[in-house]
Structures are given as structure tokens and as C-alpha cells.
Amino acid sequence: MLNLSVNFWGNNQPLPSLIKPQYLAILRYIAIFNNGEQMNVDNADYKGYRIVASAEHDDTAGLWNGRYRIVDKEGIVVYESFAMPVDEESKALEAAHAEAKAWIDSDTAKLSGSPD
Numbered sequence: 001m002l003n004l005s006v007n008f009w010g011n012n013q014p015l016p017s018l019i020k021p022q023y024l025a026i027l028r029y030i031a032i033f034n035n036g037e038q039m040n041v042d043n044a045d046y047k048g049y050r051i052v053a054s055a056e057h058d059d060t061a062g063l064w065n066g067r068y069r070i071v072d073k074e075g076i077v078v079y080e081s082f083a084m085p086v087d088e089e090s091k092a093l094e095a096a097h098a099e100a101k102a103w104i105d106s107d108t109a110k111l112s113g114s115p116d
Helices: 022-032 091-106
Strands: 042-047 049-058 064-069 077-082
Touching: 042 091, 049 091, 064 091, 077 091
Parallel strands: none
Antiparallel strands: 042 049, 049 064, 064 077
């Protein structure tokens, strides 16, 4: 069974028993990409969307990958991707948020993998 006592609220407290529907996509994100292990997830609201970002350490490369999902007001994931790998967890979270905001703003020049 999946442990839902993750760092969802930023304070390592168990999730409430009644969860608003718009947060279910975020919980699925945690369950799918975290496999029930402790993970820091950083949420931010931006221009009517919720950005759900996390950093995952790649033990092989020794780098941090910033992963992000963009969720609309109905709780539907409209986009998800990774930022370029970096050497620190905080930089990975920062890059994930920057890329998510760039996607929302349609600023493709700021997205990883965009042609120069």
C-alpha cells in the first residue's frame, strides 16, 4: 500500500482524509514518480495554474533532475517535463519552476531542448 505521509504540505504531516478533487492529480504525481518514498514536492500557483515541482537525484550521473507538472484549475495535468540536470537539489527545483513558468508564458526559448 502506498504511504501518503509525504512532504506534500511542506511539514511532513499526513494528508487529510478528505482531499479536494483538484489536488488528486498532484497526489497521483507523488505516487507515480515517488513510489511511496519520502520526496520533497514544491507547489506554486502561477497565472491560474498550479506548478508541482520536485528534484530527483540521479545516482548514476550524480546530478539532480528538476521534474515539473502543470495542473489546471480542475486538477488536470496539462503538461509535464524535466529541466536540465544540475549539481544541486535547490537548483533543480528552481530550474523546474522556471521552465514551468516559461511553458505557461509560451516562452519556448527558455525551455530545455529548445533550438538556439
